[in-house]
Amino acid sequence: MLKIENLHAAVEDKEIIKGLTLEVPAGEVHAIMGPNGAGKSTLSYVLTGREGYEVTEGSATLDGEDLLALDPNERAARGLFLSFQYPLEIPGVPALTFIRTALNAQRKARGEPEVTAPEFLKLARSAATSLKMDFDMLKRALNVGFSGGEKKRMEILQMAMLQPRFLILDETDSGLDIDALRIVSEGVNALRSPERSMLVITHYQRLLDYIKPDRVHVLAGGRIVASGGPELALELEREGYDKYARAA
Amino acid sequence: MSLASAIRTGDLAELPSRRDEDWRWTDLRGLIRQLPAPSAPLASGALAVGPFDALASRRELIANGQGPAILQIEGEQVLALRIVSQGEGAHAAAIRIQVAPGAKLTLLESYEGEGAYLAQTSLTFTISSGAEVERIVLADEAEDAVTVSEAQVELAPGARFGQAVLAGGARRQRLETRLKHPGGHAEVRMDGAYLLAGKRHCDLTTEVTHGAVDGTTSELIKGVVRDQSRGVFQGRIVVAEGADRTDARMGHHALILDDRAEVDAKPELLIFADDVSCAHGNTVGALDEEALFYMRQRGIPEAEARALLIEAFVGEVVDRITHEGAQDVARAWLAAKLGG
Numbered sequence: 302m303l304k305i306e307n308l309h310a311a312v313e314d315k316e317i318i319k320g321l322t323l324e325v326p327a328g329e330v331h332a333i334m335g336p337n338g339a340g341k342s343t344l345s346y347v348l349t350g351r352e353g354y355e356v357t358e359g360s361a362t363l364d365g366e367d368l369l370a371l372d373p374n375e376r377a378a379r380g381l382f383l384s385f386q387y388p389l390e391i392p393g394v395p396a397l398t399f400i401r402t403a404l405n406a407q408r409k410a411r412g413e414p415e416v417t418a419p420e421f422l423k424l425a426r427s428a429a430t431s432l433k434m435d436f437d438m439l440k441r442a443l444n445v446g447f448s449g450g451e452k453k454r455m456e457i458l459q460m461a462m463l464q465p466r467f468l469i470l471d472e473t474d475s476g477l478d479i480d481a482l483r484i485v486s487e488g489v490n491a492l493r494s495p496e497r498s499m500l501v502i503t504h505y506q507r508l509l510d511y512i513k514p515d516r517v518h519v520l521a522g523g524r525i526v527a528s529g530g531p532e533l534a535l536e537l538e539r540e541g542y543d544k545y546a547r548a549a
Numbered sequence: 550m551s552l553a554s555a556i557r558t559g560d561l562a563e564l565p566s567r568r569d570e571d572w573r574w575t576d577l578r579g580l581i582r583q584l585p586a587p588s589a590p591l592a593s594g595a596l597a598v599g600p601f602d603a604l605a606s607r608r609e610l611i612a613n614g615q616g617p618a619i620l621q622i623e624g625e626q627v628l629a630l631r632i633v634s635q636g637e638g639a640h641a642a643a644i645r646i647q648v649a650p651g652a653k654l655t656l657l658e659s660y661e662g663e664g665a666y667l668a669q670t671s672l673t674f675t676i677s678s679g680a681e682v683e684r685i686v687l688a689d690e691a692e693d694a695v696t697v698s699e700a701q702v703e704l705a706p707g708a709r710f711g712q713a714v715l716a717g718g719a720r721r722q723r724l725e726t727r728l729k730h731p732g733g734h735a736e737v738r739m740d741g742a743y744l745l746a747g748k749r750h751c752d753l754t755t756e757v758t759h760g761a762v763d764g765t766t767s768e769l770i771k772g773v774v775r776d777q778s779r780g781v782f783q784g785r786i787v788v789a790e791g792a793d794r795t796d797a798r799m800g801h802h803a804l805i806l807d808d809r810a811e812v813d814a815k816p817e818l819l820i821f822a823d824d825v826s827c828a829h830g831n832t833v834g835a836l837d838e839e840a841l842f843y844m845r846q847r848g849i850p851e852a853e854a855r856a857l858l859i860e861a862f863v864g865e866v867v868d869r870i871t872h873e874g875a876q877d878v879a880r881a882w883l884a885a886k887l888g889g
Contacts, residue, residue: 377848393861407848
């Protein structure tokens, strides 16, 4: 599914990702853990094509297709979805309008017919119900005046409606209380399938109690410095990142 | 001193210039080296339909400055006042609009033209007690025109006045509204939007003077400038001595989409009374790049994402228009301007 090889990337001429190699096969959930400043968020922006994040070496492919050659919206249409650590507020654009525009733009890019208004509303209602969101929230400007937890729920709702093939969850647990964390995690777990993979970026092990990874990688100094099973997350929780930060 | 008096007298010295504080960003004296000949009359039969004709119960036309001098409004009316200019000449028109007590007027005022004309339109509104006026102005002048539209509004206590001015600019375009607010629970809404491209210039100038207690004013102006265009906003709210318990809010927000485009803004609150609630906000900036990336990450192509953000930004002004048909016309105009 996702294959990253010897990736180097810089922000304002400062190299942040320094030779990162990682493979996430179809159907698997991998976690990336690491200390602050290790390059976790940078990796998610490089993969999604944010301006100002320059790839200087290496490759990243999704099912064999070169991601780095595509515009951000083309990557999204290929099924790449980033759940933002801090979802943006879009004043004046109701959430429903936003999601419908995104869904139809993606479908158009893939040569599929647009979704009709009744179909879309049905999808939106069922997604809102399963995330315990008030449907009226979807009529309000996207994320404007929403709490941290509501914004994260809105990210998961978008995921559920856009049905991406590859999800990147960037610090999805930040700003969530336990109840919200549980609802958000259930939303994510409902999307697990043999055709879909996920990269869960997190500083703390807590999220991984809810979204259980197949593999855990430690990112430090811009590289993957250790990989293992779920037990690695528990070890990090116990012993901290010091060992790896020094090794980097 | 005004464009109209310069046109009437043929005296260039009558043109407002940058030495007049209220005209320093729209200097007509510095721009106009020679006054053109008076415009020839226009045959009204040759004109296609106006943008608001289909919505109106009454239609009036000012063609190259020629038209009715007084409009009396009684009962409930939807009036399409269409101001058309053509050619390379100069013309000015003055119209008094008298709104009877308890009358309800929706004024759908449109400006359109072809050529490098010079035009001033002066409107004087007298709005009686208990009357309601909603004024929607669609000012879509020719690119080479120099135009001034001036409105003086006198409002009786207990009346309502709401306006939304939508302007596309011209070589120079100035839309000015000066309103005398009587307090006494009269309500005023003074909105506007300018959408400029090329080398167009638009100046929205408003002045609301609260003369007595318990008046409300709400003003929201949005602007979008691209290419080498220039937007000017001058908003003044005066609260005279004794006009206590005035509630006035003014906001001006502009997006600059190109490095060579410009916005000049001067919001002013002059308060001589006690116990008032007045506020103004003024922001000028670029489109939010982070929001754009977020939208693109969800699959929306860049051009579409930009258009959606800009339309939402200006749309707030259109949303406040209460006449549904006029709101649709305004929205369509907006979409056409942003699409081009």
